[in-house]
Amino acid sequence: MKLSTKGKYGVRAVYEIARHFGRGPITIKEIADRQGISFSYLEQILHKLGKAGLIESVRGPAGGYLLARKPAELTIGDIVRTLEGPIALSHCLEPGEAGDCYQADDCVARMVWTKVGAKIEEALDSISFEDLLTQQQVQQKEIILKPKKKAALAGKGVC
Amino acid sequence: MKLSTKGKYGVRAVYEIARHFGRGPITIKEIADRQGISFSYLEQILHKLGKAGLIESVRGPAGGYLLARKPAELTIGDIVRTLEGPIALSHCLEPGEAGDCYQADDCVARMVWTKVGAKIEEALDSISFEDLLTQQQVQQKEIILKPKKKAALAGKGVC
DNA sequence: ATATACTTGACAAAAATAGTCAGCTTTGTT
DNA sequence: AACAAAGCTGACTATTTTTGTCAAGTATAT
Numbered sequence: 001m002k003l004s005t006k007g008k009y010g011v012r013a014v015y016e017i018a019r020h021f022g023r024g025p026i027t028i029k030e031i032a033d034r035q036g037i038s039f040s041y042l043e044q045i046l047h048k049l050g051k052a053g054l055i056e057s058v059r060g061p062a063g064g065y066l067l068a069r070k071p072a073e074l075t076i077g078d079i080v081r082t083l084e085g086p087i088a089l090s091h092c093l094e095p096g097e098a099g100d101c102y103q104a105d106d107c108v109a110r111m112v113w114t115k116v117g118a119k120i121e122e123a124l125d126s127i128s129f130e131d132l133l134t135q136q137q138v139q140q141k142e143i144i145l146k147p148k149k150k151a152a153l154a155g156k157g158v159c
Numbered sequence: 160m161k162l163s164t165k166g167k168y169g170v171r172a173v174y175e176i177a178r179h180f181g182r183g184p185i186t187i188k189e190i191a192d193r194q195g196i197s198f199s200y201l202e203q204i205l206h207k208l209g210k211a212g213l214i215e216s217v218r219g220p221a222g223g224y225l226l227a228r229k230p231a232e233l234t235i236g237d238i239v240r241t242l243e244g245p246i247a248l249s250h251c252l253e254p255g256e257a258g259d260c261y262q263a264d265d266c267v268a269r270m271v272w273t274k275v276g277a278k279i280e281e282a283l284d285s286i287s288f289e290d291l292l293t294q295q296q297v298q299q300k301e302i303i304l305k306p307k308k309k310a311a312l313a314g315k316g317v318c
Numbered sequence: 319a320t321a322t323a324c325t326t327g328a329c330a331a332a333a334a335t336a337g338t339c340a341g342c343t344t345t346g347t348t
Numbered sequence: 349a350a351c352a353a354a355g356c357t358g359a360c361t362a363t364t365t366t367t368g369t370c371a372a373g374t375a376t377a378t
Binding site: 001002003007011012015080084085088089090091108109111113115116119120122124127136139 | 235239247249281291
């Protein structure tokens with residue numbers, strides 16, 4: 001039950017694009033630097049999000065990426081579904097593959113994975129990038145108020 | 160966002176044990192046959208569930224596996240957590256690894272994965288094996304009432 | 319004793335993940 | 349027109365995870 005780096009990087013990248021909202025396109029390089037993601041790998045990820053219509057690209061000098069919608073209309077779920085495929089916990093729930101289960105309508109597991117999958121979708125779709133921007137502002141204030149906490153941090157991992 | 164076969168086989172295996180509840184131990188072989196799972200692989204899975212205290216084993220002839228609790232007190236979440244590890248969508252949320260994220264309390268992604276993870280746990284824990292047994296009885300009735308649907312099924316996949 | 323069944327650890331093929339790399343196309347600027 | 353910035357695209361590869369298999373045990377009821 002893990003997300004791949006694609007999903008995680010994707011959310012963080014789009015978050016950077018969202019932070020840049022209203023200030024023209026942001027380049028892959030800038031996103032990669034800010035988030036510590038490989039440039040080449042990020043290219044792949046952003047391209048996929050672009051093809052899905054979630055972000056838009058501007059070619060040529062001073063180009064880069066833009067949100068295709070307002071931050072409030074773009075959810076974590078949009079990004080995760082695009083990069084990780086449909087949330088089908090079990091193979092037999094993927095579109096077009098339903099008939100593969102030899103137990104089919106006698107299958108109790110099917111009910112379980114359907115129900116849990118729906119809950120996951122619900123959770124992912126309930127969080128927009130505007131929520132993230134708001135959240136970031138709150139956290140920023142907290143850091144200013146308690147600057148000592150920041151000193152304790154080190155390491156190279158990322159969320 | 161897929162479950163591994165371990166989690167899926169685990170749920171189906173425990174479901175078989177639950178169906179056998181009150182009738183003494185059921186053997187690995189019988190579970191493997193009924194659910195079409197490799198005997199050796201299932202051994203590993205059941206052993207892990209046994210060590211976690213979710214099921215109990217009886218050795219010797221006429222031995223096998225039993226539920227360690229009543230079906231109503233055993234949830235899908237218990238099985239999935241044991242077989243797939245804690246539901247930590249991102250590495251940085253695993254127990255003991257929190258400090259690894261270089262962004263730590265400035266990290267908005269962290270909030271997201273925590274929130275979604277909690278929803279998943281909630282969904283998994285809301286389904287007990289008693290629910291599955293009840294569900295199965297309902298489905299069984301439906302099959303008897305509409306026997307024609309069953310004829311349309313084929314293939315080898317499983318949920 | 320012995321047959322049945324669980325225990326444990328080592329091993330291996332196959333698939334998915336996480337990148338890397340090279341060369342291309344588009345477009346604004348001079 | 350030429351150039352450089354920036355995205356586009358597909359092929360390739362190393363690593364890790366998954367999905368098992370196999371073999372040699374240990375425990376126990378009859």
